[in-house]
Amino acid sequence: MTFLLLIILVIVLLFTITEIRTKYLTKPIFVAFKKILPPMSTTEKTAMEAGDVWWDGEIFCGKPDWQKLHDYPDASLSKEEQDFLDNQVNTLLAMIDDFKIVHEAHDLPKEVWDYMKSEGFFAMIIPKSYGGLEFSATANSTIVAKIATRSTSAAVCVMVPNSLGPGELLMHYGTQEQKDRWLPGLSNGTEVPCFALTGPEAGSDAGAIPDKGIVCEEEFNGVKTLGIKLTWDKRYITLAPVATVLGLAFKLYDPDKLLGETEDIGITCALIPADHPGVEIGDRHMPMGLAFMNGTTSGKEVFIPMDWVIGGADYAGKGWRMLVECLSAGRGISLPALATAIGHISTKTTSAYAYVRKQFGLSIGKFEGIQEPLARIGAHTYVLEATRRFTTSALDMGAKPSVVTAISKYHMTELGRTVLNDAMDIHAGKAIQFGPQNYLGNLYLGVPIAITVEGANILTRNLMIFGQGATRCHPYVFKEMEAAANSDFKQGLKDFDALLVKHIAFSARNFGYTLLSGLTASKFAQSPVAGETADYYKQLNRMSSALAVCSDVSMLVLGGALKRKEMISARLGDVFSQLYLASAVLKRYEADGRQVSDLPLVHYSIQNALYEMGQAFDGYFENFKPKWLSSILRRVVFPYGISYRKPSDSLARAICRTLLKSSPARDRITHLCYMGTDEKDAVGSIEAAFNAMHECQSIELKIHGAQKTGKLPRRVPLAKAIEKALEIELITAEEAAKIKRADELRQAAIAVDSFAPEDYPNTVR
Incomplete structure (x- = not known):
């Protein structure tokens, strides 16, 4: 008893008397933390600091505020945006023959290019004051997704100018003169932009780009001008073959110190007319299954004036921050929109095909072998649409959640791949013969492109989601890193001490909640809603706190080595991601008015997310070292073993009953799928047969x-x-x-x- 009281007294002294705590607890930890803190490159630091923390911060705290989730405004379209979707977008899609575009012309027809330019498809994000449409992120996403159900090639051509590119960079960072010079032309289509970042030796590691510019003075338009002599070699640049203006990222050096005292200035972005002497728009690439313009550009010792740097000389060296901040938003719009389009068209056509295609006198949709993948298609499409709208709602609120958009990009493109594989299996021979009636073939060939663009999914999963999320979304870790990096040791120690106390309390609460939830299976936990989804909130709370506990332990044990333990961090990232996807599903269900007909889709989606979390945790516990510690963590998180299971067969059959008939639930997850009015239209014809057979x-x-x-x-x-x-x-x-x-x-x-x-x-x- 005396020994126990002594331990309690020591703990009380450590946590209540600042001087004692700082000397005997905080300072040793602080010194050790400074030593194990991994060195962070400038590009890593910039990426870490870019963007905002949004719902991802709630997920990582161990106790999400579900009322906040329900209170977020739902993603919706204005009347003007809906009218554009109903009129200009439908008109565009009626002009498109994707088979001819991809397999015959290898380009969009001139009339399609002209229509997109004249109607503002390239100017959805540009303010009206410059002639643009000034649409919301939700409208941008919805328009791209609907176009992609008809032609991914056309969707990419629309997507790129409205994502990471000159338009967005100019709006955020351009000088007034640059905005006045370029934005009106970008709005009316007389200027076509591209942005060149990737090169043969630098993809994901943009900090390694060899393209360089040297600050110098040369004669320009008859006047001695301060500028940059540029040399670059870029590839995979979308719209480069048809661009009139080239956005370029390069490393800038100032050996003569004409701009200041710094010689290595850093990554810089400039805007260059494509017809400027020395600019080479080179060969065209041919992306698989698609016919959008993509190619190379290069230049050797091309002189440009300094005021062509986006933002002017003041923004020289700030290019990487500019790119990361813009990319964090664009990543949540474009590629998720393409993935959602796959879901919409696959669900619409595959459910119809499974009903009209017969074997042994029966619709093949009545066979359980078909129902299993068809249910996956429907449930994954519900997740895709829910996540798309949840993510764009954040962007429309003004947030720039870099981790959330990375989750969306990775998991939505992977879900799109899964959906398309299942759709191809069900369509069988019909899906593998190219022609005007094949509405899946080009999508199937093109899906790896969406997965590779903006960094391959391997990179996104293994480095970005948890690597960035663990520090940005944790309530204390990033602040502790900043305190440890403070050159003023005394001030850094003081800040670290205040954070450490809160961090310990945070960890203790999560540990206790995780253990209690595991022992009781969250039966006595509170839920913000009643009804069939109530238990899901309890289970997600449990998984959130478990993630917080395992993340804290991993960072404590592995320190800076955690970022090299990519398989470990990726599994924690999978838990993190599934929590986000499940949150989006619950948000969608509530926003749609808790539709009873959607419940099979909701149940399947959440149960699958919980199953995936269980599998990710199982892999984490199996491989985390030391083994004795991982065994303790396993017992804390899952005292009775992992009980989460895949969705049942009865749930899959319930989804198929919904999809194999005209129903509001089917309409909600296929409403973006374009169907031509002509009976020869591939998608329209199968839907017409579906409806006629039901009648x-x-x-x-x-x-x-x-x-x-x-x-x-x-x-x-x-x-x-x-x-x-x-x-x-x-x-x-x-x-x-x-x-x-x-x-x-x-x-x-x-x-x-x-x-x-x-x-x-x-x-x-």
Whole structure:
């Protein structure tokens, strides 16, 4: 007892008397922390500081404020934005033949380019004062997604000028003169922008770009001018082959110190007319399955005046911060929009195809082997649409959550890949023959591009999500790092001490809550809602606190080595990400008015997210060292073992019952899918067959019933069965015409493209 009281007394003294705590606890930790703090490059530091912390901070705190989630404004379109979607976007899509674009012309038709330019498709983010549309992030995302359901090539052409590029950089950092010079032209389409960052030797590590500029003075337009002599070699630059203005990122050096005392100034961004002497717009690349303009650009010792630096001379060396801050927002719009488009078109067409395609006299959608992937398609599309709108709502609120957008980019493009793989499997032979009727083929070939752009997903998962999230979203770690980096040891120690006390209390609370939640399975925890989703909030609270505990332990044990333990940090990042996706699903369900018909999709999505968290934690515990510590963590988080399971078969069947008929739930996750009015339109035709067959269900049942009883012959073509049914007056002439028409539409919908020999005159026979 005396020993126990002595321990308690020591703890009390440490935590209540500042001088004692600082001397015997904080200072040793502070000194050790300074030693293990990993060296951080300028580019890493800039990336770490860029952007905002939003809902990701709530997830990481161990106790999310769910009321805050519900209070966030829902992503929505203004009347002007909706009118543009209903009119200009639909007009554009009616002009597009994606098969011809990709497989014949390898480019958008001139009339499509002209229409996009004249109607402001390249100027959605530019203010109205410069002639732009000044649309919201949600509108930008929605428009790109809808275009992508028709043509990914066209969507990319629209996406790039409205994402990371000259327009956005000019609006945020450009001088007034630069804005007045370029933004009106970018708005009306007379100027086409591209931005060159990636080169042969520098992709994800932008800090390693070899492209360089030397500050110097040369004659320009007959006047001696302070400027930069540039040499660069870039590749993978979208719109470069057709660009009139080139945005360029390079390293700037000032050996003669014409700008100041610093010789190595850093990454800088400039805007250069494409017809400027020395600028080379080189060869064109051919991205798989797509026909958007993408190519190379280079230049050797090209002189530009200093006022072509975006923001002017004052912004020389600030290019990396400019890029990271803009990219953190754009990453949450463009590529997630493409992934969501995959979900919308795959759900719309695959559910319809599974209903109209028959085997053994039954719609293939009635076979459980088809229902399993079809349910995945529907549930993943619900997650995609929920996450898309949740993320753009943050951007429309003015936030720039860099971690959230990285999560969106990685997981949404991966979900899009999964959805498309399942859709291809269900369509089988129809999906692998190219032609105007194949609405999945170009998407399938193009999906790796979305996954690779803005950094391959391997990079995003293993380095960015948790690597950045652990420091930015943790309530104390980033501040502790700043305190440790303070050159004033005394002040740094004082700041660190205040943070350390709060950090210890934070960790203790999360440890206690995690253990209690695990022992009680969160049965007695509170939930902000009642009903069928109430338990999900409890489980997500439990996983949030478990993530906080494991993150603290990992950072304490591994220190700076954690960023090199990419497999460990990636698994914690997976938990982090699934918490975000699940939050988006719950937000969507509430924002849509808690629709009962959406519940199978919600249940499947959250249960799958919890299962993925369990798997990620299991991998973390298996591989984290020391083993005795990982065993303790496993017992704290999951005292009775990991109980989260994959969604059940009955839940998958419930989703399929929703998708295999016209329903509000199906409409909500496919509303962006464009369907042409022409009966020959690939997507429109399969939806027409789907609806026509549903209208004929009662007629079909009469015929099948008569076949079972022997009144009509079995195993005969449908046309013959209809003829006999009409003869015995089982159906009326009107019903016979109706079901014949439905079967004609069905046959057209399942047809596969074929081509005459003269279409391929060089074929060897």
